[in-house]
Amino acid sequence: MKQVTVYSKNACASCVMVKKWLTIKKIEYTEVNTDMHPEALEDAVKLSGAATMPVIVVEDSETLAKHISVGYKPAQLASLVVA
Amino acid sequence: MNEDTIHDVIMVGAGPSALAAAVYTTREDIETILFEKGAIGGLAAITDQVDNYPGFAEGVAGLKLAEQLEKQAERFGAKIELGSVDKIEDHGEYKLLHTSDGPFKAKAVLIATGSDYKKMNVPGEEEYYGRGVHYCATCDGAFYRDKRLAVVGGGNSAVQEAIFLTRFTSHIDLLVRSTIRASDVLKKELQRMVDEGKITVHLATTVDEIVAVDKKVTHVAVHQDGQPVNVEVDGVFVFIGLSPNTAFLEGSGVELDELGLIKTDIELHTSVRGIFASGDVRSGATMQIASAVGEGATAALKIREYLEQPKE
Numbered sequence: 187m188k189q190v191t192v193y194s195k196n197a198c199a200s201c202v203m204v205k206k207w208l209t210i211k212k213i214e215y216t217e218v219n220t221d222m223h224p225e226a227l228e229d230a231v232k233l234s235g236a237a238t239m240p241v242i243v244v245e246d247s248e249t250l251a252k253h254i255s256v257g258y259k260p261a262q263l264a265s266l267v268v269a
Numbered sequence: 270m271n272e273d274t275i276h277d278v279i280m281v282g283a284g285p286s287a288l289a290a291a292v293y294t295t296r297e298d299i300e301t302i303l304f305e306k307g308a309i310g311g312l313a314a315i316t317d318q319v320d321n322y323p324g325f326a327e328g329v330a331g332l333k334l335a336e337q338l339e340k341q342a343e344r345f346g347a348k349i350e351l352g353s354v355d356k357i358e359d360h361g362e363y364k365l366l367h368t369s370d371g372p373f374k375a376k377a378v379l380i381a382t383g384s385d386y387k388k389m390n391v392p393g394e395e396e397y398y399g400r401g402v403h404y405c406a407t408c409d410g411a412f413y414r415d416k417r418l419a420v421v422g423g424g425n426s427a428v429q430e431a432i433f434l435t436r437f438t439s440h441i442d443l444l445v446r447s448t449i450r451a452s453d454v455l456k457k458e459l460q461r462m463v464d465e466g467k468i469t470v471h472l473a474t475t476v477d478e479i480v481a482v483d484k485k486v487t488h489v490a491v492h493q494d495g496q497p498v499n500v501e502v503d504g505v506f507v508f509i510g511l512s513p514n515t516a517f518l519e520g521s522g523v524e525l526d527e528l529g530l531i532k533t534d535i536e537l538h539t540s541v542r543g544i545f546a547s548g549d550v551r552s553g554a555t556m557q558i559a560s561a562v563g564e565g566a567t568a569a570l571k572i573r574e575y576l577e578q579p580k581e
């Protein structure tokens with residue numbers, strides 16, 4: 187089982203696209219909106235090492251392995267969440 | 270969907286131009302599929318505020334305009350596929366599109382792929398992409414609250430985005446290769462920011478390198494009036510123009526101009542019958558949302574005429 191968390195912000199086209207892509211693929215996700223929770227911005231930077239949004243965290247609930255994707259990259263997302 | 274199905278029209282890109290075209294084609298009951306590899310709404314979706322699109326007296330957020338265009342096209346039945354078109358082959362009465370979702374056939378094709386940000390191609394640019402080097406102010410500006418930024422470029426986009434970024438930053442150095450080439454309205458606004466000490470403009474300045482210490486961008490090495498200078502910053506936003514998204518047309522027979530933009534006739538027909546082009550990707554385009562939308566509408570009506578013509 188994969189757990190998907192999307193760190194997003196409001197005026198962010200790539201965030202909209204990631205959420206749209208996950209919805210079309212029927213993949214459930216938890217959204218952390220960093221405009222509503224500014225303290226989470228730092229978490230997103232720590233996780234990704236990047237100063238950009240969105241940050242997508244895919245965690246395997248059995249192995250607890252965490253994979254991070256930054257921005258809207260459908261091919262990378264597919265390999266992380268569908269596999 | 271059967272691989273042998275020949276669709277009425279496939280649009281490559283779902284920026285303002287293709288979305289506007291799709292509103293027209295679908296309202297005419299022309300089956301329409303759009304392929305979008307990035308953000309629906311194209312460059313408009315990543316623009317903070319659009320103040321010159323007619324009908325919005327107070328201006329409109331780019332992302333909001335993009336969402337409305339998308340909803341309007343979908344309301345009449347346009348289907349948007351999230352994927353890329355990688356190659357187009359002309360087979361006369363149908364065009365074969367090689368996409369990330371497999372092959373698709375269509376009687377007519379509209380290419381409205383716009384353009385992408387130009388890179389500076391200097392050391393450090395690729396290495397620190399997303400980690401100090403950025404191309405989208407609305408996406409990444411908030412990471413630079415109370416920090417110093419450099420914005421590279423002197424055209425409308427660079428000035429507009431530098432002004433937008435002042436809402437986060439402590440200071441912006443605007444690095445301009447020659448002189449400011451922005452509209453008078455933007456120039457006035459820029460002058461106000463300069464007077465308030467929020468932006469410093471450096472003319473005749475070329476960027477040599479983006480330098481980082483411990484993977485954190487610390488300064489931009491530039492040449493100003495021929496002299497090497499270091500500009501201390503925490504991040505760099507680059508807006509030095511755009512290059513057209515036409516590489517995928519290699520081998521398609523669609524003719525390009527010397528800048529790589531698609532040549533069309535007055536009816537927006539390209540050199541290949543049944544393939545049309547509109548918006549920023551078209552040679553002679555004025556690179557504005559209003560004109561991209563207008564061209565989309567024209568292309569849609571010309572596509573309808575093309576589909577109605579008896580085929581020999």
Ligand SMILES: Cc1cc2nc3c(=O)[nH]c(=O)nc-3n(C[C@H](O)[C@H](O)[C@H](O)COP(=O)(O)OP(=O)(O)OC[C@H]3O[C@@H](n4cnc5c(N)ncnc54)[C@H](O)[C@@H]3O)c2cc1C
Pocket residue numbers: 281282283284285286287304305306307308309310311312313316318319320321322352353354355381382383384426429430514517547548549550555556557558559561
């Ligand atoms: C920073 C900035 C600010 C701007 N501000 C304004 C403004 O205030 N007012 C204004 O009028 N204009 C503004 N513009 C210009 C405006 O955004 C463009 O003129 C307009 O978006 C062009 O629309 P388009 O549909 O032709 O192309 P685009 O908006 O570029 O859309 C093309 C789409 O095609 C997609 N695509 C490309 N290749 C493929 C492929 N092979 N397969 C599938 N999809 C593909 C792209 O991902 C993109 O989404 C601004 C531009 C920038 C960069």
